[in-house]
Amino acid sequence: MRRYWAGMAMATTLVVSGCGLGGTEQEAAAPGPSATGEVKGEVKGKISLQTWALKPKFTGYMQGVIDAFQKKYPGVQVEWLDQPGDGYSDKVLSQAAGGTLPDVTNLPPDFALPLVKQGMLLDLSQADQKLAGEYVPGGVDAYRYAGFNGVYGYPWYLNTDVNYWNSELLTANGLDPDKPPADLDELIAQAKTVKEKSRGKVYLMSRRPELGDLTNIGVKIMSDDGSRFTFNTPEAAALLDRYRDAFKQGLLPRGVLTDTYAGNAKLFTEGTVAWTTAGGNFITSLAADNPSLAPKVVPSVAMGTPPLYVQGLSVSKRTANAPAAIALARWVTSAENQAAFAHLVNIFPSTKASAGDPFFSKSDGTPSGDAKVIAFTSLAKAEMLQPVQVTEAMNKFVRQQFALAISGDTTSKEALDAAVAKCDELLKG
């Protein structure tokens, strides 16, 4: 009998503690001193600023911005925390759950939403009534959430996707790099040409559709009140059917069924795929990974509505020095500081004052310069193609079902119905 108990104890320890969950319910954040109304007061005291993976590459830039702020406001002491790129959401989650969220934190809109729901972030539209007038509407709207009044982040910098074509592969396989596909029909037609000419060794298409692709063909992802998902429409099924047929014809590599989005750019970098979408700075990173390919890349405008990627700075509602925290967030995201940042890396400022800056609107004639200008001009019509309510788990279930439909193991309708049912279940919690 002793052996039985020893075995049971062993299993319990291995299974339960291995999968143990440490999380407990947390009280919603208590309202801070600046819960309503415009925040006014002396800018002073000690405040913390948390950024995401800026060290060591941009240490000099950020320290310069912070030093200038402290010089302007001698009574302020800024503690700068920079978190590594991996596991940032887990770090912010543990800070929020433990009540140690920094005064000013870099939060993309989807990270900020759960904190807004718990009342942990300051409504900046109340605290700083000049905000909406100084930042581009797309950036500000990214921090407005259905069911909540207010704006919960200063838009910091923006980016979007650009199409990148391998001109050498296109030419070698009978296509004109100056006339890249402008829509899915042309993309599939040219993918067939590439497959035939290269005898299946080169692909043009290497990514499966995601929710943003459904938005782009006019499918509504969620109901207006954000209470349920609605993307299981005949139009969405027709799009998945087209990808399934393309997959069946061998126009996409089989790895697309299990690959993540990063796989698309990876295959492009390896020179086995002739098309990828990526941010405006892709050629710069490509030049490091595959220097011989970088000069042969031709950028073009993304098909349909370009996606809008937003980073921002949010202010904790629990901050003890709200005037200083708001002043710091505004300072870091000011037109001057964003423009200086954009000269170091291909990101785009979210301030209206930067719109006329020729640095962004004129190319230096290189493919990288062309991509920057294409990305900058695309931002004018870029939108967030996926609702912020879509969580990591929902995204994974959607990708799994889309892959199943494209593999032909289920119908597109069944896959969409399953994805919507699961997303609704997760939304309701």
Added chain:
Amino acid sequence: MSYRLTHRRWFTPWLLVAPAAVWLFAFNVWPSINTVVLAFSNAKPLGGGHFTGLENFARVLDDEQLADALVNSIVYMLVCLPLLTVLPLLIAVLVEKRLPGIMFFRTAFYTPVVASAVVVALIWGWVLDDQGLVNGFAQWLGVVTEPVPFLTDRWLLLFSAISLTVWKGLGYYMIIYLSALGNVRRELHEAAAVDGAGPVRRFLSVTVPGVRTTMLLVSVLVAVSALRVFSELYVLSNGTGGPGGRDMSVVMLIQLYSRGFTGHLGYASALSLVLLAVTIGPMLLLLRLDRKAA
């Protein structure tokens, strides 16, 4: 005299076990209790959550993905259990012999154990990819015309992961068996040989009974770790769980539900308890078989 008095203080044993006890309570006992409590709630990482009775367990019954994950975990265990219980023993018997150069083979078998599971799975992913070594070689030989979908077909992906687990585990269990074989008395082998028993007979009648307790230990370890498989399937499927998520293990599902700002801690905890229940079954069976054999 003073030494004897100090030694007899009633709290001395408690002081000695305190560090380990605190560690055990903080990182094993308390998380286990917490998991049971959370399984009956709809807790989230950031607030909310209340007692929901058996709601999470009712949801478990309707979860098709969990059914797939349980099938995967059970197939994983059923294949790994005999392979990883018997093959390492055979290898241990082979490398136990004191022959010139035997250390090379011992080291070669043990090397995969030292490598990280994630790194090994990444390498296997490259090897089994459509453009990988195996498919390239098979196509070059003309055995197949199209690449074999090792990483995108539901069952091929599962068995690729199982192969990886078996390959990586051989060396680890081999070492356990090597130490057990050292305790099998040499006289028994000599007596059996004198009685005319051949190598197979001696293996079955002397070696196997001699390491039966170790075989049980290995079986239990293999069964528990196979049911809790994560890294191999996660890395080979690039975290996706394959098309439709049909290659997810139960632990992958738990990870999926428990992560992020909106993690469903209650449901993830209920899944943990389901996994516990599933794990206890084969353990009880193995222990019963051992008792009968004894």
